[in-house]
Amino acid sequence: MSAQSTADTHRSTDPTPLSRFVAWLPDRVDRRIRVFAWLSFVAEVLIIGTGGAVRLTGSGLGCPTWPTCTPDSLVATQEMGIHGIIEFGNRTLTGVxxxxxxxxxVLVWRMRRERRDLFVLAAIVLGGVVAQALVGGVTVLTGLNPFIVGFHYVASVVLVGVCAAFLVRMNAAPGPRSLAVPRWYLITTHVTTLVLALTIVFGVLTTGAGPHSGDDAAVRSGFDAQVLEHVHAWPGYALFALTLVLAIVAWARRLPVRRWITALLAIELVQISVGLYQARNGLPEWAVGTHMVLAALTAAAMVVVVLNLKTPAVSR
Known part of the structure; x- marks a missing residue:
């Protein structure tokens, strides 16, 4: 074989940069996936906090246009002041x-067939972030319509829940799963999840009728905020009562979800305390923002509880 033929054969078998990159990707859950999954979860929670800061500081129209900050500038300008900085900062975090x-x-791409559950959850989060950016633009272009703002928040909470589901599944063995709790406990947990969803929805409606509109010119929903405060509290207390029952039973029967249901109960207790404080002290901004973040963490904890109701089936 000539020297030229040998060189051509070597080049044909030499891996391309893309193939080398694919080979570098993990074929099982490793530290890289764990680190970025946790960073993604923290970022999803953090953006709820910064989004709340935008609204609670009256910076909702700090960047009055979208996708640029002003008709003539992609970024906030000095003339826009602190409101422009806060709003543009939240937009920047969306990119992160x-x-x-x-x-x-990308990290789960190579294992997308063996761990289809992880790939689907990761794809949902990525698609959700893109959709949320578009919804954020609609929010600005509609002058902070309270119903669109509320939908924007609920979607963010859902994405936090999906990220939490990824964290649970990446630590679980793939394959069939079997029920690890009594069926009535499973049903009660799902009912509790529904009550949590109602609590969050009524909380969003309450905020949409309250004083924190995001901008002085923004319209409100027109609902009676004081009535909605009470309506929001009812499923909140029912949620706490149901979770308390689930926690007592879980510890009495040594169910595998007992630690997570206790964590959920603790978050709910803090959430109720913050809710009572803000309602009795004129809705201070920091308390409202904390209440928003805690709602997302409550949803995440509930997702973890639900996913731990089943364990990998024992093969025979």
Missing amino acids: VGILALAVV
């Missing part, structure tokens, strides 16, 4: 959230 979500999708 998107990059982290994309990183998780």
